[in-house]
Structures are given as structure tokens and as C-alpha cells.
Amino acid sequence: MNGWEPVIGLEIHVQLKTRTKMFCRCENVWGEEPNTRTCPVCLAHPGTLPVPNKTAIEWTVKLGLALDCEIAERALFHRKNYFYPDLPKGYQISQYDVPLCSEGRFVVPGPDGDREIGIVRAHLEEDAAKTIHVGGAAGRIHGAEYSLVDFNRGGTPLVEIVAKPDVRSGEEARRFLQLLRQTVIELDISDAEMEKGSLRCDANVSVRKAGEEGYRTKTELKNMNSFKFVADGIAVEVERQIARYQAGEEVMQQTLHFDPQTGTIAPLRSKEEAHDYRYFPEPDLVAVAPPADMVERARAEIGELPAARIRRLEAEVDLDLAYGLVTSGRDALYARVPGDDRRAVANVLMNQLAAAGVDPAAVDGAELGRLVAARETIPRQTFLDALGASADPDFTADPYLAETTVSDAAALDPVIDGILAANPGQVEAYRGGKEGLLGFFVGQVMKETQGKADARVVNERLREKLNA
Amino acid sequence: MIDTLRLTAEDAAGLLERGEASGDELAGAYLDAIEARDPELHAYLHVVGEQGEGVPIAHKDVITTKGIPTTAGSKILLGYTPVFDSTVAARCKEAGLPILGKTNLDELAMGSSTENSAFGPTRNPWDPERVPGGSSGGSAAAVAGGLAPWALGTDTGGSVKQPASLCGVVGLRPTYGTVSRYGIVAFASSLDQVGPLTKTVRDNARLYEIIAGQDPCDSTTVELPEPVAIPEGEDLTGVRIGVPKEMNEAEGIDPGVSASVNAAIRLAEELGADVEETSLPRSVDYGLACYYLVAPAEASSNLARYDGVRYGHRAAVDGDLTALYARTRWEGFGAEPKRRILLGTYALSAGYYDAYYGQAQKVRTVIAREHAAAFERFDVLVSPTSPTVAFRIGEKAENPLAMYLSDLLTIPANMAGLPGLSIPCGLSDGLPVGLQLIGPQFSENALFRVGHALERALGFDFVPERLR
Amino acid sequence: MAITREDVLHVAALARLEIPEGEVEGVREQLGAILEAVGKVSELDLADVEPTSHPLDLVNQWAEDEPRPSLPREEALANAPDPADGSFRVPAVGG
Structure with missing residues (x-):
């Protein structure tokens, strides 16, 4: 990086898996026929009014607590006004100056120790509908003949998490996201699948000279729908910006799209007018003052956070394996498997057991420990077969261990x-x-x-x- | 022979209870009256003539009625047939009140004369050359003209109270939050309230009883702190009545209006009330300006949903989406909604929010405090409802600011979320004068009590002289 | 704070209202007059006053997370000016 420091601010959207939408009681489901989960409220028929989903509020509080945020005593919803066919009311109900959660931090263990990434805010809002562009090339906006709007997703609850520009590399961004994903999965509030769009990440990227105060012009990277693309996209953009400065050029503020196929970055078509969202307090909704019992209930549901577990595991296995175990949800099984060679246990869990596709939660740790200990002395195929059967209710290692390897x-x-x-x-x-x-x-x-x-x-x- | 001009809703209920008329006969009498007089008055946009066994009702055409066109007096909603009922329409339906029809109004409830209707003005039953007031002018004219025993209107800046005053009927603007707004085509969400227009205060209380109460579909509603009491007594002993001098001496109040109102105040004293002068200096001075920032700002956002995508008017445009929106909205909205959308958009836009909308929200606090202080000393405040009697059609049509002054005296209480009752208190130049009674939040029963006592004592004949 | 022609066009664009060229000046004059009148609110020094966005001081009005039936698709699309393939059709965005 020869003296340049990347400055990366992440904005993450997490779609909550509540049973119903944010402001109406249509089912919040994925993959149904278009416009079969709508009602006058989420179609914004005249006179309809939003009624907040209590569970979505409680889950946002829970997520805020997991992010070590302050929970607002009195949070407000605001209207963010702009026109788009996926926004039926002509405004999105979101939060503005008093979000539910603010001023938190999220610890990301890294090769050089823990990195604390500041959280500016986590707020609750409603998702937009889905627009399919028809005609033109491959469903992209450009050159489309017309668009079809499906309001099934419109109005589903979305938490937006805004991190401070504390991330310093694409790899760190990837670790942050992986940990955040695992956190929301363990909080049981989202299925957080990037491919499905229930976890989305945008990155604001700039670079500066090491030791430089303040920030330079940033670009916004959008549409990165896998952890790898996030890491790769940021890395490519950081290189691009450094190259421009080194060539004596400036970086323009713009929104960019990373194409993972070609590994290149291109600007998204800039909107012809500047945004002016005219935020104002949503008059159809009253303030949210999370009651003490709700906050305490949410707090009680938070287990040990993934970052803390990674830190503990790192003492036994290396950082990558610790991340792997925790972010794949296999570390609980790892803890149940006895054996002195911890790396061997971790490797089996991450490789052969993962390949076998069994549910880690159903595996008997003690029996698996016996298998791992015998992995050198029983035939390889026997070992793999045993792993494949290890989640069966009556599984025991005995018959597999009886088949010893011929080494004479x-x-x-x-x-x-x-x-x-x-x-x-x-x-x-x-x-x-x-x-x-x-x-x-x-x-x-x-x-x-x-x-x-x-x-x-x-x-x-x-x-x-x-x-x- | 049923005399619909004379018949109160209570009288009508009596006829039904005693079996002296069937529901069909009763509704038939009103339909006959509509056929006879509505071609002149144009109180109705849509006559429905539902069958039923209850006292029929007319709904202002911002009240969503399932399966019955609801236009809000705007071309933007031409062709729109709701797939759901507003809560108030549903409550009237449950109470067995068949719908006579949908009444005319200023487009999207924006106006004080009903001249802004996209479908032509309504005429005042007392003098067809004059306006009925607005925006609920169709409902007020229908009740005054014997075309409905009672009707619902909506009141944002005075749209129930002012037309009630100009048509010589009783109009209640309830405490904000006591009547559901679900299904009411929204104008300004923090101000809109549904209210009854009736011939008597007792009718008004009965209709309020039917529509009031918390609604799970409107999260800004509350349960009434006490049941509605149908007023009976004629005594006002112990009632403390305040006469805010700015509201009774404001520039522009017709002398004839003042004379009627003063006579009514003296009568209240004779009935035992303690009457004293008081002051609401900033409420009157700044109320109108405050209102014309808050209401258009909210309206600009509430009207963003009319984009020609899901319902209503859609312009024939060869062009992109932005062109479709802009043309659809320009064609669909009339002059007053467009004016208010532009004004409200400006008041919310970057750089102007604090000076306009933000400041207006603070003025609102000042107005609420001033009223709260007054209600430490008084049970009820009185003033003229409208500075003038009904004005001539066309008289103020070209001058929006002059028209806005019609609501000078109704606006302050509305900004504070307070209930107000307008009762006819006499004639000036042969046209009705309205007395406005304002109480603290949830004081409807007190307003009904005072209104009823005065109504009895005043003996106002609500049948327009020319129709007697 | 006189409103300019550019202000009018900017606000009209934000509000998606296509003002015909010949009407811009008239709109500007009317808005200017109204803005001058409502600008009266700035006479008051209210630095220490909290804004009121709601007449009632309510909090926590919400609903339980329990599904209710959605509209049949025919009803959802019944009022649509241009339904197609079970969806709402619109011209291409910014096309």
C-alpha cells in the first residue's frame, strides 16, 4: 500500500425475518407469486396508515444491544421522500435523527489483534418493492422497455446499520460482515443470505496518506452480493484510487458497481438531480420508547457474541480456523468434541464434516471425538462414511472403529x-x-x-x- | 310524508323504532329530496342509495367506501374504486347506517368553499349564489338542505366547523386521535380528523359515539377516557367560559357575526355560566402562518402516492417514468393541491426546513401551551367559527390568501389538537352565523353539554328560510 | 427571501409536477405571496421551544407480529391503470 491507508465505511441492510411486514400484517415471505402478499397499506391506497410491527422493534433493539449501542429512550420514525415505482407512498418510512440504536461498537478479531469498528447507528425502516426490468439486456435497467413492480417485498422490515469509517481493508470488511451475519443469525432475527438479498452491503471507500488527518473524497460501492465480492471490490477500488492519486489525478465522488466477473469497477448511471429527501417526522406514527421489559428481554436473549468466541478459539486453532468454526456455526460442536489435537478436530469439522453436509447440532461430540482420534488408523472411506452417519440419532463410532487399516x-x-x-x-x-x-x-x-x-x-x- | 328538512337524525330513529316508517321509506324520502334539490345544490358527487334499516348517512368523498367510488373531489382519483372500507365507514355500517351517497368537497379537502372540487361547486342551501364553506361543504349542504339526516366530514384547518357555520348546522371537530383516520384520503396527517355534521348537538353526539374510539389500524388513536354522554340539561351553572379577545375582535370579523356571537355569549351567562375575557395572542397571530406551513408540508408528502402506477389517473405519455409522473400529477391535481404541494415541498426542502417547517412545529408548541394555560381557568373558549357568513361563489376564488383567512379562527385549536364544536347562533343578513366552542383535549362531552344548552336557549331554526 | 424561477422549477421537479412553461411565472408569484405571509412564523424567537409533531403525547402504539390475509391478486391489481403479468407495469425508469 506504500504509505496509503484505505478508509472504509460500511452500510449494511439486514432484512428481518418477522412473520409480517413492518407496517402492515401481510406475510413477510420470499419467492411467492408477484403481488400475492399485498394489502391496501403496502400498496399505499389512499387513506391507509402504517402500524408498526412490535417484534421488528424488539429485534432491532436486540441487534442494537449486540452492537453495544445506546437504545434511544424515545425514537422517531421519519419520512424520506422520493419518487420511484418501488416506493408506493412516494416516501420510505425510515429513521433519521433519533434512530432506535446509536453509538455502538463491533469487535472484529484480526491478525494484529482486535479491531473495534464503531457503529454510528442501527435504524429500522421498510424495504422497497421489487422491480423487474423487461426488455433490454438481461434485466438491467439500461435499455429496458418497461418495468414490472411486485409489491410482495415492499414494506418488509429492514435494519440499516451504519458503521464508522474504521475498516482498513477489504479483508477486514469481509470479516466484519461475516461476523455481523453470524451475529444476526444467532440472534435469530434474519436469515441474512447475501444471495437472497436479506443481507446487503454497500461500502464507502476512500484512501489517505498514512498519518493524514481528515478524509478524502469517497466513492460508494454498491451491489456486492457475496463476502468475496465485498473483499475483492473494495481491494480493487482502493487500488484504483491510489493509482489515480499517484498519477496526480483526483477521485470523483460517485456511485460504483463492482463486476465480479471481470474484476472491474464502473460508475452507475448518475441520477440527473441531486437528492433532497425532505425528511420530516412521520405524522402517522407516534414515538417508540422501548420499555424496560422489552430491552431486558432482548438483552437476555443475547448469548456470547461470535467475536468473543473467536478470540477464545484463536488460542487453540489459528485465526482462519477460528473464523471458520464460528461463522459456520460449528464452534459449539467443536467445543463438544474431546481430543488433544484441537487443530485436527477443527479441520475435520471445517472440511470432511462440512462436506458430509450433516447438521452439526445433531452430532454427538464424544463419538465424533473417537472418530477424529482414530482418523489415521481406520480406512479413509470408513472415516468419511462414519462422518456422514454421525448426525444419526443412534450413531456410535464402534462399528467404524472396528474396521482398521491394513498397514502391515x-x-x-x-x-x-x-x-x-x-x-x-x-x-x-x-x-x-x-x-x-x-x-x-x-x-x-x-x-x-x-x-x-x-x-x-x-x-x-x-x-x-x-x-x- | 317525511319532511327531511325538519327531521333530525333522532327524529328519524324514532320513526324507525316506532315502526312509523321503514328504512326504505326513510331512505326513499332522502333520495326524493336529493332528486328534487341536488341538481341545484350539488351536494353529492355520487348517490348510492343503499338499502337498510338504520338512519341513512352521507359521507364526504374522502371517506373510503369499499366498492363505492371515492374521488376526494379530484381527477387524480377518477376511476378509483376502493377495495376496503375506512374505519369510520365500517363503524357506520356496523351501526346499520345505510349510505345515501358521497358528498362534494374541495379537492382533496383543500379549501374553504367547496369551489375547488374538480367536479363543480356545491351551493349553500340558504342562498344558492353563495358557497357552503369547505372543505366539507357537500356534507354541510346535504344536512342543511334536507338531503341527509346527518353526514360525516373531515376537518384539517376547519373543514367541518366552518361549513357547519356557513350552512347553519352543527359540526364537531373531535380531539385529534379520538376518531380513526384509517381510510380517510390524507391531507395533513397530524391535523386531519373526521367529524359529524348534524342538525342538532344531540345528533352530533350520537354520531360521534358511533365513530369514536381507538382503532388498531390507526396508531395515532386512543380510547375515549369516558363514554360519550348525550346532552340533556339546559343549565350552564358553574361552567367557566373564556372569551379570547383576539378571536372575537380580529380584523375581518363581520359586525353581524360579532353581534350574533355576543348575543349567544350573553345567553350563556343567563344560563348560569361564568363568562370572562381571556387572551390567546400568539395563537391567533401566528396560527394561520403555522398552519399553512405544516399542512402543505404534510400534504406534499401525503399526495406523493398519486403517481398513476397503482390506481387513479394516469397521463398518456410517450416517455420515461419521470415524464409520466410529472404529467400525470400536473393533469390530475387541480390548482389548489398543486399550490400546496409546491409550497410544502419548498418548506421541507434542504436549506428551508428550519426556517419554515421546523419553525412552524415550534409555533405549534407555543399555540398548544397558550391554550393549555387558558384551560387552567376555563372549561370552554368561545368565538365566531368563521369571520364572515357565507360569501358569494367566485368572490375569493382568485385570491388564495383571502380564502385562507376563512379558517383564521378555526385553525388555532386545530393546531393544538383540541376539539371544537360549531353551533348556529343566529343570522346575519339572513345567513347563518356559527359559534365556535373549544375545549381541552377529550372534552367533547363538555362541548356537547354547553352546545346543547345554548342550542335550546337560542332556538335557531336550522331549516333555510327560503325552503321553509 | 423571494422565490426565484429556479426555485420553482427545482421544487416542481422534486414534487414531480410538470409546470407548463407559460405558467411558471404565475406559480412563482403566488408562491411568493404565500411564502411572504407564512414567513411570519420566523418573527418569533423559539430557539428554546421543542417542536410539536404530534398533538397527543403517545408512545409505543404497535401491533403483534401476526399475519392477516392479503388481498387476492385480482383485487390488488383491480385499480391498476396498466397491469401486466400479475404486476404493475410502468415505463422504463429514466429510459
Whole structure:
């Protein structure tokens, strides 16, 4: 980065998984036929009025507490006025100067210790409807002939979290987001799936010289719908800005779109008029003063936060594995699995067990511990089969542990000799320099022994015999 | 033969109870009267003539009625047929009141003469050359002209009280929050209230009883602190009546209006009330300016939903969405809504919010405090409802500011969320004069009591002289 | 604080009202007169006064998170000027 410091402010939208919408009682569901979850309120028919969803308010308080925010004594809803077909009232009910949650912090463990990312605010608002652009290229706005509006998503509850510009790299942004996602999942308030749009992230990116006070012009990166794209997009934009400054050019304030396919960044079409949202207090709603019992109930539902657990795990495994365990929700199982080799336990959980697709919550830790301990002495296929069955209600490791690996050279030699004898051509080729054929011979032996041969011993013996 | 000009709603209920008329006969009498007199008065935009066994009712056409066109007097809602009932319409339906029809109004309830209706003005039953007041002019004219036994209107700056005054009927603007706004085409959300227009105070209390009370669909409503008491006595002993001098001596109050109001005040004293002068200096001085910032600002946002996407008028435009919006709205709205949208947008826009809307919200606090202080000494405040009697059609049509002055005396209490009752108290030049009674929040029963006692003592004949 | 022609056009654009060219000046004059009248509120020094956005001092009016039936789609679209494919059709945005 040669003396340049990236300054990244994240804005995250989390769609709450309440049963009903924010201001009406239409079902809050995903993937239904267009305009089958609407009512006069969310279609903004004349005279209709919003009635807030109490659960959405309580969940926002819960999230605010998890972000160590102050909870407003008296929060207000405001109207944000602008015209767009996905906004049926011509304004979005959001929060402005008195949000439910403000002044918090979110700890992101990193390679150089904990980083504390400030939280400016977390506020509750309603989501826009979905607009499908028809005609033109691939559903994009540009060149579309017309648009179709589906109000099913319109008015569903959305929490917007605004972080201070404390993030310093795309990787850190990724860790922040992963932790935040895991936090809302554990709070049980959102399914937080980036692909579905129930977790969305925009990033304000600028760079400055190390030690420089204040901020330079920032750009806004939008539409990054995976953790990887967030990390990559920010990294590309940071490089672009540094290159411009180094070339003596300025950075323009604009909204950008990261194309993950090409890894490039392009400006979104700028709106022809400046925004003037004319915020004012929503006269159809009264203030929200979260009652003490609601706040305490919410506080009681917050368990140990993912960041704290990562910090504990980091002492046993490395940072990446700790992130992996916690942000995949496997760390509870990890804690239940006995065994001295903690990295081995973590690796099995993150790799083979993950690949087996079993529900970690259903796995008996003690039995899994026995499997992990025996992973070198039972056949690999047996091990994988055991993992696949490990979430079954009556699972026990016993039958799998009974199938030990054949590692006795004396028992394996006849098989190896037979394979070599049956494949003279390949033997000759190997000896002629095609050492890659070793894998072929190992495979043949494994096949012959039904996977029970110890691969390490087979490799050793094969090399010895072929190189003889 | 049912004399709809003379018949009160209570009389009508009596006919039904005693079996002297069937519901159909009763409604039929009103439909006959409508057929005979409405071509001249144009009180109705839409005659429905529902069958039923209760006392029929007319609804101002901002009151959403399922399956019955609701235009709010605007071309922007031409062709719109609601798929739901407003809460007040539903409550009237539950109470068994069949709908006679939907009454005319100033477009989107913006005006004081009903001349702003996109569908032509309503005429005053006392003198068809004159306006009935507004914006609930159709409802007031229908009741005064014997075209409905009672009717509902809405009052934002005086739109029930002022037309009641000009048509010689009784009009209540209830305490903000006591009657649901759900399904009332919104003008200014923090001011809009539904109120009854009737021939007598007792009718008014009965209709208020039907429509009032908390509504889960309107989160700004509350339960009444005490049940509605239908007034009976004629004695005002112990009632403390304050006469705010600014509201009784304001520039522009017709001498004939003052004379009638003063006579009514003297009568109250004779009935036992303690009458004393008081003062509301800033409420009267600044009320109008405050109102014409708050109401247009909220209106500019409330009217943003009329965009030609989900219902109502849509311009034929070859062009993009922005062009469609701008043309649809310019064509659909009349001059007064456009004026108020522009004014309100300006008052909320960046750089002007604090000077205009923000400052007006503070003036509102001042007005509320001034009234609260007055109500430490008085039970009721009195003034003329309107500075003038009904003016001639066209007289103020070209001068919005002159028209706005019609609401000079009704606005202050509205800004403070207070209830106000207008009762006819005499004639000036053969035209009705209204007396405005204002009480603290939730004091409707006191207003009914005082209004009823005065009504009895005054003996005002509510049948327009030319129709007797 | 006289309102200019540019102010009028800016506000009209924000409010999505297409004022025909010939009417802009008339609109400007009317708005100017009204703004002058309502500007009276600035005479008062209210620095220490809290704004009132609501006549009643209520808090926490909300509903439980329990679904109620939505409209059948035909009813949702019944008033639509241009329904298509079960949706509300609009011209391309900024096309």
C-alpha cells in the first residue's frame, strides 16, 4: 500500500425475518407469486396508515444491544421522500435523527489483534418493492422497455446499520460482515443470505496518506452480493484510487458497481438531480420508547457474541480456523468434541464434516471425538462414511472403529506385487520417467483392498518396488 | 310524508323504532329530496342509495367506501374504486347506517368553499349564489338542505366547523386521535380528523359515539377516557367560559357575526355560566402562518402516492417514468393541491426546513401551551367559527390568501389538537352565523353539554328560510 | 427571501409536477405571496421551544407480529391503470 491507508465505511441492510411486514400484517415471505402478499397499506391506497410491527422493534433493539449501542429512550420514525415505482407512498418510512440504536461498537478479531469498528447507528425502516426490468439486456435497467413492480417485498422490515469509517481493508470488511451475519443469525432475527438479498452491503471507500488527518473524497460501492465480492471490490477500488492519486489525478465522488466477473469497477448511471429527501417526522406514527421489559428481554436473549468466541478459539486453532468454526456455526460442536489435537478436530469439522453436509447440532461430540482420534488408523472411506452417519440419532463410532487399516507391509506386498505384474506397460512407463503414474498404482491397490490399505504404507512400498 | 328538512337524525330513529316508517321509506324520502334539490345544490358527487334499516348517512368523498367510488373531489382519483372500507365507514355500517351517497368537497379537502372540487361547486342551501364553506361543504349542504339526516366530514384547518357555520348546522371537530383516520384520503396527517355534521348537538353526539374510539389500524388513536354522554340539561351553572379577545375582535370579523356571537355569549351567562375575557395572542397571530406551513408540508408528502402506477389517473405519455409522473400529477391535481404541494415541498426542502417547517412545529408548541394555560381557568373558549357568513361563489376564488383567512379562527385549536364544536347562533343578513366552542383535549362531552344548552336557549331554526 | 424561477422549477421537479412553461411565472408569484405571509412564523424567537409533531403525547402504539390475509391478486391489481403479468407495469425508469 506504500504509505496509503484505505478508509472504509460500511452500510449494511439486514432484512428481518418477522412473520409480517413492518407496517402492515401481510406475510413477510420470499419467492411467492408477484403481488400475492399485498394489502391496501403496502400498496399505499389512499387513506391507509402504517402500524408498526412490535417484534421488528424488539429485534432491532436486540441487534442494537449486540452492537453495544445506546437504545434511544424515545425514537422517531421519519419520512424520506422520493419518487420511484418501488416506493408506493412516494416516501420510505425510515429513521433519521433519533434512530432506535446509536453509538455502538463491533469487535472484529484480526491478525494484529482486535479491531473495534464503531457503529454510528442501527435504524429500522421498510424495504422497497421489487422491480423487474423487461426488455433490454438481461434485466438491467439500461435499455429496458418497461418495468414490472411486485409489491410482495415492499414494506418488509429492514435494519440499516451504519458503521464508522474504521475498516482498513477489504479483508477486514469481509470479516466484519461475516461476523455481523453470524451475529444476526444467532440472534435469530434474519436469515441474512447475501444471495437472497436479506443481507446487503454497500461500502464507502476512500484512501489517505498514512498519518493524514481528515478524509478524502469517497466513492460508494454498491451491489456486492457475496463476502468475496465485498473483499475483492473494495481491494480493487482502493487500488484504483491510489493509482489515480499517484498519477496526480483526483477521485470523483460517485456511485460504483463492482463486476465480479471481470474484476472491474464502473460508475452507475448518475441520477440527473441531486437528492433532497425532505425528511420530516412521520405524522402517522407516534414515538417508540422501548420499555424496560422489552430491552431486558432482548438483552437476555443475547448469548456470547461470535467475536468473543473467536478470540477464545484463536488460542487453540489459528485465526482462519477460528473464523471458520464460528461463522459456520460449528464452534459449539467443536467445543463438544474431546481430543488433544484441537487443530485436527477443527479441520475435520471445517472440511470432511462440512462436506458430509450433516447438521452439526445433531452430532454427538464424544463419538465424533473417537472418530477424529482414530482418523489415521481406520480406512479413509470408513472415516468419511462414519462422518456422514454421525448426525444419526443412534450413531456410535464402534462399528467404524472396528474396521482398521491394513498397514502391515507383509500383508500388502502380495497385493502390490500382483498389481505390478498385471500392469507391465505402466511399470515400464513409470520407470521411464512418468512418475505421475504412482497415483494409478495406489488407486489399484486401494481398489483391491476395498480402501482399507494404509495409503502411506502403500506409497512407500510402491516407490521402493518401482525404483528397485 | 317525511319532511327531511325538519327531521333530525333522532327524529328519524324514532320513526324507525316506532315502526312509523321503514328504512326504505326513510331512505326513499332522502333520495326524493336529493332528486328534487341536488341538481341545484350539488351536494353529492355520487348517490348510492343503499338499502337498510338504520338512519341513512352521507359521507364526504374522502371517506373510503369499499366498492363505492371515492374521488376526494379530484381527477387524480377518477376511476378509483376502493377495495376496503375506512374505519369510520365500517363503524357506520356496523351501526346499520345505510349510505345515501358521497358528498362534494374541495379537492382533496383543500379549501374553504367547496369551489375547488374538480367536479363543480356545491351551493349553500340558504342562498344558492353563495358557497357552503369547505372543505366539507357537500356534507354541510346535504344536512342543511334536507338531503341527509346527518353526514360525516373531515376537518384539517376547519373543514367541518366552518361549513357547519356557513350552512347553519352543527359540526364537531373531535380531539385529534379520538376518531380513526384509517381510510380517510390524507391531507395533513397530524391535523386531519373526521367529524359529524348534524342538525342538532344531540345528533352530533350520537354520531360521534358511533365513530369514536381507538382503532388498531390507526396508531395515532386512543380510547375515549369516558363514554360519550348525550346532552340533556339546559343549565350552564358553574361552567367557566373564556372569551379570547383576539378571536372575537380580529380584523375581518363581520359586525353581524360579532353581534350574533355576543348575543349567544350573553345567553350563556343567563344560563348560569361564568363568562370572562381571556387572551390567546400568539395563537391567533401566528396560527394561520403555522398552519399553512405544516399542512402543505404534510400534504406534499401525503399526495406523493398519486403517481398513476397503482390506481387513479394516469397521463398518456410517450416517455420515461419521470415524464409520466410529472404529467400525470400536473393533469390530475387541480390548482389548489398543486399550490400546496409546491409550497410544502419548498418548506421541507434542504436549506428551508428550519426556517419554515421546523419553525412552524415550534409555533405549534407555543399555540398548544397558550391554550393549555387558558384551560387552567376555563372549561370552554368561545368565538365566531368563521369571520364572515357565507360569501358569494367566485368572490375569493382568485385570491388564495383571502380564502385562507376563512379558517383564521378555526385553525388555532386545530393546531393544538383540541376539539371544537360549531353551533348556529343566529343570522346575519339572513345567513347563518356559527359559534365556535373549544375545549381541552377529550372534552367533547363538555362541548356537547354547553352546545346543547345554548342550542335550546337560542332556538335557531336550522331549516333555510327560503325552503321553509 | 423571494422565490426565484429556479426555485420553482427545482421544487416542481422534486414534487414531480410538470409546470407548463407559460405558467411558471404565475406559480412563482403566488408562491411568493404565500411564502411572504407564512414567513411570519420566523418573527418569533423559539430557539428554546421543542417542536410539536404530534398533538397527543403517545408512545409505543404497535401491533403483534401476526399475519392477516392479503388481498387476492385480482383485487390488488383491480385499480391498476396498466397491469401486466400479475404486476404493475410502468415505463422504463429514466429510459
